[in-house]
Amino acid sequence: MLLVSNREEILAVENVSFSYNGETDVLKDVSLSVMRRDYLGLIGPNGGGKTTLVKIMLGLLRASHGSARLFGISLRDSRERHKIGYVSQTAVKFDSLFPATVEEVVRMGRYGKRGLFRRLTAEDRAKTEEALAQVDMLAFRHRRVNDLSGGQKQRVFIARALAGEPSVIVLDEPTTGVDEETQEQFYTLLKDLNQRLSLTLMLVSHDLDRIAKEVSCIAVINTTLRYYDNPADAVALERSIEAHH
Amino acid sequence: MFELFEYSFIVRAFQAGMLIAIIAPAIGIFLVLRRYALIVDTLAHVSLAGLALGLFFKVNPLVTAFGVSAGASILIERLRLSRKVPSDAALAVFLSGSLAFALTLLSISGGFNVNLFNYLFGSLITVGQTDLYVIGSIGLLVLLAIALFYKELVFVSFDEEAAEVAGIPTRVINTLLIMLAGLTVAIAIPIIGALLIGALIVIPVLIALQFKRSFVATIMIAEAVSLFSVILGIFVSYYANLSAGGTIVLILVALFVLSLLRKN
Numbered sequence: 001m002l003l004v005s006n007r008e009e010i011l012a013v014e015n016v017s018f019s020y021n022g023e024t025d026v027l028k029d030v031s032l033s034v035m036r037r038d039y040l041g042l043i044g045p046n047g048g049g050k051t052t053l054v055k056i057m058l059g060l061l062r063a064s065h066g067s068a069r070l071f072g073i074s075l076r077d078s079r080e081r082h083k084i085g086y087v088s089q090t091a092v093k094f095d096s097l098f099p100a101t102v103e104e105v106v107r108m109g110r111y112g113k114r115g116l117f118r119r120l121t122a123e124d125r126a127k128t129e130e131a132l133a134q135v136d137m138l139a140f141r142h143r144r145v146n147d148l149s150g151g152q153k154q155r156v157f158i159a160r161a162l163a164g165e166p167s168v169i170v171l172d173e174p175t176t177g178v179d180e181e182t183q184e185q186f187y188t189l190l191k192d193l194n195q196r197l198s199l200t201l202m203l204v205s206h207d208l209d210r211i212a213k214e215v216s217c218i219a220v221i222n223t224t225l226r227y228y229d230n231p232a233d234a235v236a237l238e239r240s241i242e243a244h245h
Numbered sequence: 246m247f248e249l250f251e252y253s254f255i256v257r258a259f260q261a262g263m264l265i266a267i268i269a270p271a272i273g274i275f276l277v278l279r280r281y282a283l284i285v286d287t288l289a290h291v292s293l294a295g296l297a298l299g300l301f302f303k304v305n306p307l308v309t310a311f312g313v314s315a316g317a318s319i320l321i322e323r324l325r326l327s328r329k330v331p332s333d334a335a336l337a338v339f340l341s342g343s344l345a346f347a348l349t350l351l352s353i354s355g356g357f358n359v360n361l362f363n364y365l366f367g368s369l370i371t372v373g374q375t376d377l378y379v380i381g382s383i384g385l386l387v388l389l390a391i392a393l394f395y396k397e398l399v400f401v402s403f404d405e406e407a408a409e410v411a412g413i414p415t416r417v418i419n420t421l422l423i424m425l426a427g428l429t430v431a432i433a434i435p436i437i438g439a440l441l442i443g444a445l446i447v448i449p450v451l452i453a454l455q456f457k458r459s460f461v462a463t464i465m466i467a468e469a470v471s472l473f474s475v476i477l478g479i480f481v482s483y484y485a486n487l488s489a490g491g492t493i494v495l496i497l498v499a500l501f502v503l504s505l506l507r508k509n
């Protein structure tokens with residue numbers, strides 16, 4: 001996949017390989033670019049390396065081979081990592097004892113931006129409110145996160161990411177363990193953020209057929225990666241590949 | 246009934262006790278939520294080794310206690326990150342290793358005397374004027390550090406990965422937290438005792454968590470519980486001639502049981 005495009009590259013990995021134990025490759029020679037305004041679906045089976053790839057793209061893991069970039073600069077040298085919003089696979093399943101209100105959680109989205117030794121300002125409070133309004137959770141700001149439903153928690157974590165004024169939000173299997181209707185509302189929210197706020201999104205999922213209806217492009221990963229500009233192509237081609245095996 | 250304040254040692258005990266009562270839950274909330282509560286006991290035994298060193302070389306044992314405790318906290322975090330041994334097992338090695346070191350050193354210097362007993366279980370009369378200065382300055386330092394790194398401590402406790410992606414130096418914050426815990430433990434030992442300090446750091450937080458309030462409110466409740474127990478504990482132990490540390494912890498345990506019952 002050559003980068004002949006006039007759109008700005010946000011996140012990218014190039015020829016990345018990764019192994020946890022030094023023997024079996026979890027990722028092999030993977031390249032992927034997320035461009036501004038993309039709504040990328042990262043699809044793969046359980047254990048296919050989705051979370052691993054995400055963690056490399058976020059700088060939480062370092063690739064054994066290859067490189068990761070943010071805005072065209074090596075991720076390691078980048079000073080703009082706070083422009084990535086991250087909703088991890090485990091975020092929504094956080095400690096059930098943790099005492100925090102919706103507002104306290106969303107405010108955390110401002111911490112990285114504000115930096116060490118700085119107190120939050122009126123601007124931070126305004127952005128926190130704005131983010132809560134964007135996910136329609138402003139009325140719940142003083143509620144404890146633990147008292148919310150799964151779908152509401154998801155919205156809070158999206159709001160936390162939004163509060164940091166990100167260029168891209170990466171969501172790792174956010175709909176696990178959430179009922180069908182809540183999932184639909186969640187996809188509607190994401191599509192809205194992508195289209196109305198021109199927000200770049202990277203959504204990890206194992207459900208190709210469902211995600212293909214939402215996203216603008218698809219990367220299928222199972223140790224190696226196949227990229228599709230057109231979600232419909234992905235569904236068709238992946239079916240025929242599956243049929244061959 | 247307040248004639249006890251005519252004794253300067255009891256005034257010092259109150260001053261030191263209240264300072265520790267304020268610091269303990271402020272650091273405890275992060276330790277409890279990060280499942281680091283066991284580290285407190287380990288650091289307490291490490292501090293004992295530090296105290297023994299001080300007694301052995303005849304320097305202020307509090308100073309050696311917090312030196313050794315701060316150093317060990319960095320080692321503990323390193324060992325935890327290296328994943329060479331399970332982290333709870335690493336703590337066990339530190340715990341019994343430093344207790345063994347303390348006992349050996351104390352037996353060489355001829356003294357399973359009253360000193361050791363006081364440091365294990367706490368005592369009101371152990372707090373000298375110099376101790377108060379040491380406790381005061383280290384205590385303020387710990388509080389200042391918690392205030393300065395409050396945002397980061399909260400974020401890392403709640404979601405370490407997201408915090409790291411947001412550019413928070415999570416390793417520094419983790420090490421800082423354990424160092425602050427080490428310092429808190431070291432300065433709390435003369436009053437509460439090495440074997441009981443874990444209770445003061447952990448139990449007020451556990452009680453506050455039962456109220457299911459916001460993060461800030463939880464800290465405030467824990468602070469109130471801690472101050473109440475320490476003040477009441479010192480009063481009761483003075484008049485009833487009981488161990489101060491033991492009395493304080495028993496009050497805390499009673500409040501904890503009440504807080505659990507209240508919920509149902």
Ligand SMILES: Nc1ncnc2c1ncn2[C@@H]1O[C@H](COP(=O)(O)OP(=O)(O)O)[C@@H](O)[C@H]1O
Nearest residue numbers: 020021026044045046047048049050051052053
């Ligand atoms: N921390 C880890 N240590 C060792 N192996 C791991 C670790 N995390 C994941 N793996 C392995 O790497 C592979 C890919 O995992 P992961 O990236 O989590 O896949 P996915 O997110 O697609 O389900 C799996 O085989 C998994 O068992």
Ligand SMILES: [Mg+2]
Nearest residue numbers: 050051089173
């Ligand atoms: Mg995964």
